[in-house]
Amino acid sequence: MSFLTGFKPMTRRSLLGGVAASSALVMLHPFAARAQANQAHLRIMETTDIHVHVFPYDYYADKPNDTLGLARTASIIDSIRAEAGNSMLIDNGDFLQGNPMGDYIAYERGMKEGDQHPVVKAMNVLGYDAGTLGNHEFNYGLDFLFKVLAGSNFPYVCANLTKGMLASDPKKDELFLKPYVIVEKQIRDGSGATAPMKVGFIGFVPPQIMTWDAKNLEGEAQTRDIVDAAKAWVPAMKEEGADIVIALSHSGIDGSGMSDRMENASLYLAGVEGIDAVFTGHQHLVFPGPKDFEGIAGADNKKGKLMGKPAVMAGFWGSHMGLIDLLLEKDGNSWKIVDSTSEARPIYHRDDSRKIVADVKDKPEIVAAARAEHEATLAYVRRPVGKTSAPLYSYFALVADDPSIQIVSNAQTWYIKNLLKDGQYKDYPILSAAAPFKAGGRGGAEYYTDVPVGDIAIKNVADLYLYPNTVQAVLVSGEQVRNWLEMSAGMFNQVKAGTKDAPLLNNDFPSYNYDVIDGVTYQIDLSQPVRFDKDGKLINPDAHRIADLKFDGKLIDPAQKFVVVTNNYRAGGGGKFPEIAADKVIFVGPDTNRDVVVRYIVDQGTINPSADGNWSFKPLPGTTAIFETGPKARHFAGEIKGAKIEDAGDGENGFAKFRLVL
Incomplete structure (x- = not known):
């Protein structure tokens, strides 16, 4: 990797620990360092399966926990952005339910029109570009969900969640949310010049929500197969001018063979023509990584690719930040991907005695955003x-x-x-x-x-x-x-x-x-x-x-x-x-x-x-x-x-x- 003149190479852990307080100390990603005049480095960051873990706190045990919390994950965003030429941030779903803070808001405090959910308040601080829904977003019912989404400063997309019956053509489905969003971003290339790039984000939820949350969804909603929805909508995104298409797939990685209405369909979603990268989640595992997805045909657990496309799964509860780095090249009036890397970067490690050691501290702005709800949740669990x-x-x-x-x-x-x-x-x-x-x-x-x-x-x-x-x-x-x-x-x-x-x-x-x-x-x-x-x-x-x-x-x-x-x-x-x-x-x-x-x-x-x-x-x-x-x-x-x-x-x-x- 390239380092700025006059500084010694740093370990990533020391970087995350806050040593790199000055931007001059940041270690650039190789793509940012080598990009030419017609090339640009784009880093897309993922959070997934946060499950209301804004604070690094285990409400069940009633004590702090260094392995979780958006406040911790958020604290490395600034340094991660500084490593990149250009960056974007997405959330891949399951943010709304999963710990007592979620239950407290849903069952105790409630959501009135105009209220902001503490998770959404925290996410708004960080400047997300897009998000999709996970299966747990439906646990408290549709009315509650859409009151929460109304407080978001960024768009949510989902291409396979419909109102009522499925249409004969997926593009004629009546959807609850937009199937995709195309974000026009000004990209700085290797020479320092800027040019527009259209980045398309399309979202998917496991079809099984119709079983898991039947009491909330029966007669109100329906789901379509993930891959079928992608095959219908991705060409439309290209026709609308998307330079690259990013799938936000709240669906895991399963190599057992494609089947109808598959729960963990991300591997086969990556094979859909026109999709350039896949963010995954739902399984609470890590990809790429040393063990979780070994031996699955089409899944490169070292390079972080599914069907040859860059992909990442960033653990759960804020344990990791998922990173996909793209080296892009101008091809006429559009951009194409010429290289990629993927990484799930953790917020903690275990020392030689297997003791958990935090690599990062809380981001104060996130703590401040949800402090009142955190205190109320403590009273609730007690x-x-x-x-x-x-x-x-x-x-x-x-x-x-x-x-x-x-x-x-x-x-x-x-x-x-x-x-x-x-x-x-x-x-x-x-x-x-x-x-x-x-x-x-x-x-x-x-x-x-x-x-x-x-x-x-x-x-x-x-x-x-x-x-x-x-x-x-x-x-x-x-x-x-x-x-x-x-x-x-x-x-x-x-x-x-x-x-x-x-x-x-x-x-x-x-x-x-x-x-x-x-x-x-x-x-x-x-x-x-x-x-x-x-x-x-x-x-x-x-x-x-x-x-x-x-x-x-x-x-x-x-x-x-x-x-x-x-x-x-x-x-x-x-x-x-x-x-x-x-x-x-x-x-x-x-x-x-x-x-x-x-x-x-x-x-x-x-x-x-x-x-x-x-x-x-x-x-x-x-x-x-x-x-x-x-x-x-x-x-x-x-x-x-x-x-x-x-x-x-x-x-x-x-x-x-x-x-x-x-």
Whole structure:
């Protein structure tokens, strides 16, 4: 790269950290440095999937978080612009819902005519050129959405969201928004001269919003296939004089083959003639990058190209700024792309100890724009949203059916039943898989869920569901349900019958992989060896730890089909559970599991998280096992269903020991 005379080369991290306070210190992009008199460098920046994260703050945990926030992403915009010859800024959707600030505005404060949403206020500060809609923009209804959009200083476009029925010709669809916008920008070339360039932006939303938000959209809207809409409107953009066409695709990257009304269609969208670059999102992943999209034909994960076109996906919650850099050349009266680079630039990194280190600070103007709503949201999350009639704790989550897992399963089942009730899977029995996240271990003797009886606030949900996983459901057989539980039972050491005080827990087995499946009943036979190793490989074909597995009071039919609601991690193959992978997924929800729990609590008013005791250990007469948990567990030891537990004194490092009588 070229550097200005008299200055030493800088690392990008030092640049982002604010060292480059003077524009003279900025490291120019190679395209800006080498552009000739008839060439120009254009950098287009992307934010995507902000989900109302204006501040670097986790409202669930009620503490700051250095991995997120538009205020952080925004702080690097000035330096990123300074690296470029010319720049533009777009948002790729899912800005309106996703954390308690969004819920506070929608459900508490509301939007009157003339109000500005805090996210829109923040975005107006930054000078966006265009934006498109994501699926979560519809979660609060159309009236709310259009009140929000009315406060924006920049245009929103969407080519595949129609009012009512689809027309025979996509260009005759009655759309809610303009399908595209053409922005005439004055471009400075390599010689310093300026010339006009027409940059066209066209937007797309996943067609699946008609399922995910049917209650808000049915009878009011319809969606068209993304690629079909692009094939209709892109030629019109060219006819109108667009020099380059940029797709704002709130749709991910899926290489499984093009299909009608595809959710993650960005790869095939890039193949549409006339599209010059694609901004993607929706999947909360990073492209280009080291791992997320390896092995997909047509996706160059190193160069950042889809079907040979420059593309980027910038993470989620403001974790990255997406950059597409174009070297443009004047060709007669128009411009053409002669080279490109793509990058998803992060706002933080992890040091050698895996500790999160912020690379940037807040942009004060963004903080100021949403400060009042941030403070109001803090009061909101600290306020009770429901009640619990029984304590929620995870002290015994690994040794008995547990209330902290039970409430998650109850919420997941409630959610999926409503969404599948009218579809092709409405007649399949529904099971729910959930695991304990706060269960001691390396987290220490205080690392447990502990919510007392009484009021429950939104922030308490962080104790119930730590991770921002999203809801997914898989269709599996009874035999696969059994093997799912067999894999989960790797949590326990083998215990020989008649042994006294054998160590119970396998400390190398992470608690987040210990799935309890509700909707069936079963026992775990600890005298058996594990059936699968940690990678899901069958190592003991004759071993069956899962005993007396029943559905509806009868031994489970190995061939019967079940819908199991879980999270994207497990459904996508996380934990390497046998045969549980993306090919079994029949539902991908737009909501996080944590948000589903919040909604369930609000819906129920008072929740009863008492465990139903659907699983237990198979009796082994004369046998006991020892495990450790938090010392506060002593308050609840006598309440555990299906297990006899005795206090066995103090353990190490602040833990308490308990004896399980088998």
